[in-house]
Amino acid sequence: MGAARDAEQQPGPPGEEGPDDAEEQLVSTSPWNIMIKHRRPPEPSARSFTDPSVSMDLLRAVLQPSINEEIQGIFNKYMKFFQTAAINVRDNVGEEVDPEQLIQETCRSCLEQAKLLFSDGKKVVPRLPHEQAVPKVIVVIWDPSRLTETTTFVLGSRANKALGMGGTRGRLYIKHPHLFKYAADPQDKHWLTEQQHMRAIGGKMAYLLIEEDIRDLAASEDYRDSVDLRLEELKPFIPPAWMTEKMQKHMETLRRGGEVPPPEDPPEP
Structure with a gap:
């Protein structure tokens, strides 16, 4: 009986695989397992640092739709003022004035000015009106x-x-x-x-x-x-x-x- 069990556990000759061996080989050579194998974490001594700007930009890309939606809401809040002013310009200057174009340029100008809030320079303390140069x-x-x-x-x-x-x-x-x-x-x-x-x-x-x-x-x-x-x-x-x-x-x-x-x-x- 023992000899029979040993005979069952002995591997077959080269080139001959049992059903279990074939299934194991199929699993080990699947593309997903190969990808996982090659994406093993680096050794602790390896210097594989992620670019901080890339990481932050990935986060920005995820949040950008929400940010855009909130910015649009802010402009919608003030849009009535822009529309009134643009129509007034058209009435005073002439029909060749395109109010929609004026509004778009004004909104872009607002965004450009907002960049100053995040400038690289030192933080500037706002001056009082009478101190403005x-x-x-x-x-x-x-x-x-x-x-x-x-x-x-x-x-x-x-x-x-x-x-x-x-x-x-x-x-x-x-x-x-x-x-x-x-x-x-x-x-x-x-x-x-x-x-x-x-x-x-x-x-x-x-x-x-x-x-x-x-x-x-x-x-x-x-x-x-x-x-x-x-x-x-x-x-x-x-x-x-x-x-x-x-x-x-x-x-x-x-x-x-x-x-x-x-x-x-x-x-x-």
């Missing part, structure tokens, strides 16, 4: 001494076309809020129409910008390589001295952070 670029651009009797100006609508923004004038003012712009009053519009610098537009807004500022923008990295750049669209002009004087006062008021004074009466003929 005027940015240097505004001090230079909004200097009334820049405006002389020979200073050339351009219409806001032409500046938009020259920079490749089409006829949507509001885009330029949102993208570059530091630019000095002057809203022409009825007297100014009358002169501009008489000199054929613009068509009669009734009660719609007409902005004047300094030609030098627009050409500086055109030479910047944002525009100089643009195929849509059309500086010949500027059509600059020199306004009369009384109009330049009003713009100087307007610039000084803006620089001081005060309210814009009401338009003055036309000068005596």
